[in-house]
Amino acid sequence: MEKKVLMKGNEALAEAAIRSGCRFFFGYPITPQTELAAYMAKQMPKRGGTFLQAESEIAAINMVYGAAGAGARVMTSSSSPGISLKQEGISYIAGADLPCVIINIVRGGPGLGGIQPAQSDYFQATKGGGHGDYHLLVFAPSSVQEMADLIGTAFDKADQYRMPAMIMGDGMLGQMMEPVAFQEERDPSSLPEKPWATTGTMMKRKKNIINSLYLTPEELENLNNDRQKRYQTIMENEVRVxxxxxxxxxxxxxxxxxxxxxxxxxxxxxxxxxxxxxxxxxxxxxxxxxxxxxxxxxxxxxxxxxxxxxxxxxxxxxxxxxxxxxxxxxxxxxxxxxxxxxxxxxxxxxxxxxx
Missing domain, CATH: 3.40.50.920 (Rossmann fold)
Known part of the structure; x- marks a missing residue:
C-alpha cells in the first residue's frame, strides 16, 4: 500500500482500475460518474491504455464486448439510465462468458429522475437486468477506500469465473472525497492467461470463437446449465459480508x-x-x-x-x-x-x- 491521498470516489475507482491492469475504457458521460471517465481520458494515454468516448452507452458496452473477447482487461462506467441502455450488451457479454467490470454510480429514478444518490438499481443489478438466465458479480462498497480495494477483486473474480462484475456505488460515494491508499500497480505478466481469447492463432492452435448465439436447444441448455453450476460455486465461495x-x-x-x-x-x-x-x-x-x-x-x-x-x-x-x-x-x-x-x-x- 502507498501513502494515502485525498480523492473523489469516482477518481479512486479509475486509478485503482488502471493499477489492476485495466488498459481499455469505453464510456459516455453522465452525472454523477463523469469524473471517472474524465480521469480515464487523462490517464489512459499516459499509461499505455486506450480511452474512447463512444457515441452512446450502447456503443460503449459493445466495445467492451469486443475488447473482452480479445482477452483485455476492460471497464465501462455509467449511472442508472446509462446502465439501462447497456443491458442488452451486458446480457450478450454474459452469454459469451466474457469477463469485464461495469461501474454503476446510482442516481434517483425511474427515467431520467435526478442526479442525487440512490440505491434503486438493486433489482437491475442482482436479478439480471437484461434478458436470459444470467448473473453479475455485484460488489457494494461503502467507502472510497473500499471502492479502490474492490476494483482489483472485481477484475480478478471476473477473470476467474469468466463473467461480468459490477461495482455498484451511488452518487454520494462517487462524489465524496476521502483518504485512500492504493495497491501497487499490477505487473502485466501477473495477469491470468486467457487461452479462450481471440488473439490470433499464429497457426499453432484452432481458432477461438466468441459467441452467444446457439440455435440448437440442447446445446444452449447445456451451456446454461454449466453456467448455473458456476454460479452455484460462486454462491458457496464468494459471499462477502x-x-x-x-x-x-x-x-x-x-x-x-x-x-x-x-x-x-x-x-x-x-x-x-x-x-x-x-x-x-x-x-x-x-x-x-x-x-x-x-x-x-x-x-x-x-x-x-x-x-x-x-x-x-x-x-x-x-x-x-x-x-x-x-x-x-x-x-x-x-x-x-x-x-x-x-x-x-x-x-x-x-x-x-x-x-
Missing part, C-alpha cells in the same frame, strides 16, 4: 453502501439508549449473504430485522427470503435522492420495537 455488533442484537439492520455507514451510527445511538441493535452489511449483493442473515434470524437473541435502503424497498425481498419467516422484517427507506440521517433511522426503529 460485514457484521457489526450482531452477537447479542435484538434488532438487526441490513444495509449496504453509503446508507450502511449511516445505519452504523444509528446502531451506536440505539446502543447508547440501551437498545441492543446490530448491522449486517452485504458487501456482495450477488451473491447475497443469505446464510449470515439466516444464522442471526435463527439465533434466540434476535427479535426483528430492518432493511434500510435508499429506494422504495428492493433488497428487503432478499432479506425476507434469508430470514425465512423466523423473525419479522421491517423496512425504512427514502428515494428520489433523499438520504435519511441516523436520527430518522433510530426514530423508525423505535416505532417498530414498540409494536
Amino acid at each position: 460485514e457484521e457489526y455488533q450482531t452477537e447479542d442484537a435484538e434488532l438487526i439492520f441490513v444495509a449496504y453502501g453509503t446508507i450502511a455507514r449511516i445505519t452504523m451510527s444509528a446502531v451506536n445511538m440505539l446502543r447508547e439508549e440501551g437498545i441492543k441493535a446490530g448491522l449486517i452489511r452485504p458487501i456482495t449483493l450477488w451473491p447475497f449473504p443469505t446464510e449470515a442473515i439466516y444464522a442471526r434470524a435463527a439465533a434466540e437473541t434476535s427479535k426483528a430485522f430492518m432493511a434500510v435502503e435508499m429506494s422504495q424497498g428492493q433488497m428487503i425481498e432478499d432479506v425476507r427470503l434469508a430470514v425465512n419467516g423466523k423473525k419479522p422484517v421491517y423496512f425504512y427507506g427514502r428515494n428520489g435522492g433523499m438520504v435519511p440521517d441516523q436520527e430518522a433511522i433510530v426514530k423508525q426503529a423505535k416505532q417498530y420495537i414498540c409494536k
Whole structure:
C-alpha cells in the first residue's frame, strides 16, 4: 500500500482500475460518474491504455464486448439510465462468458429522475437486468477506500469465473472525497492467461470463437446449465459480508453502501439508549449473504430485522427470503435522492420495537 491521498470516489475507482491492469475504457458521460471517465481520458494515454468516448452507452458496452473477447482487461462506467441502455450488451457479454467490470454510480429514478444518490438499481443489478438466465458479480462498497480495494477483486473474480462484475456505488460515494491508499500497480505478466481469447492463432492452435448465439436447444441448455453450476460455486465461495455488533442484537439492520455507514451510527445511538441493535452489511449483493442473515434470524437473541435502503424497498425481498419467516422484517427507506440521517433511522426503529 502507498501513502494515502485525498480523492473523489469516482477518481479512486479509475486509478485503482488502471493499477489492476485495466488498459481499455469505453464510456459516455453522465452525472454523477463523469469524473471517472474524465480521469480515464487523462490517464489512459499516459499509461499505455486506450480511452474512447463512444457515441452512446450502447456503443460503449459493445466495445467492451469486443475488447473482452480479445482477452483485455476492460471497464465501462455509467449511472442508472446509462446502465439501462447497456443491458442488452451486458446480457450478450454474459452469454459469451466474457469477463469485464461495469461501474454503476446510482442516481434517483425511474427515467431520467435526478442526479442525487440512490440505491434503486438493486433489482437491475442482482436479478439480471437484461434478458436470459444470467448473473453479475455485484460488489457494494461503502467507502472510497473500499471502492479502490474492490476494483482489483472485481477484475480478478471476473477473470476467474469468466463473467461480468459490477461495482455498484451511488452518487454520494462517487462524489465524496476521502483518504485512500492504493495497491501497487499490477505487473502485466501477473495477469491470468486467457487461452479462450481471440488473439490470433499464429497457426499453432484452432481458432477461438466468441459467441452467444446457439440455435440448437440442447446445446444452449447445456451451456446454461454449466453456467448455473458456476454460479452455484460462486454462491458457496464468494459471499462477502460485514457484521457489526450482531452477537447479542435484538434488532438487526441490513444495509449496504453509503446508507450502511449511516445505519452504523444509528446502531451506536440505539446502543447508547440501551437498545441492543446490530448491522449486517452485504458487501456482495450477488451473491447475497443469505446464510449470515439466516444464522442471526435463527439465533434466540434476535427479535426483528430492518432493511434500510435508499429506494422504495428492493433488497428487503432478499432479506425476507434469508430470514425465512423466523423473525419479522421491517423496512425504512427514502428515494428520489433523499438520504435519511441516523436520527430518522433510530426514530423508525423505535416505532417498530414498540409494536
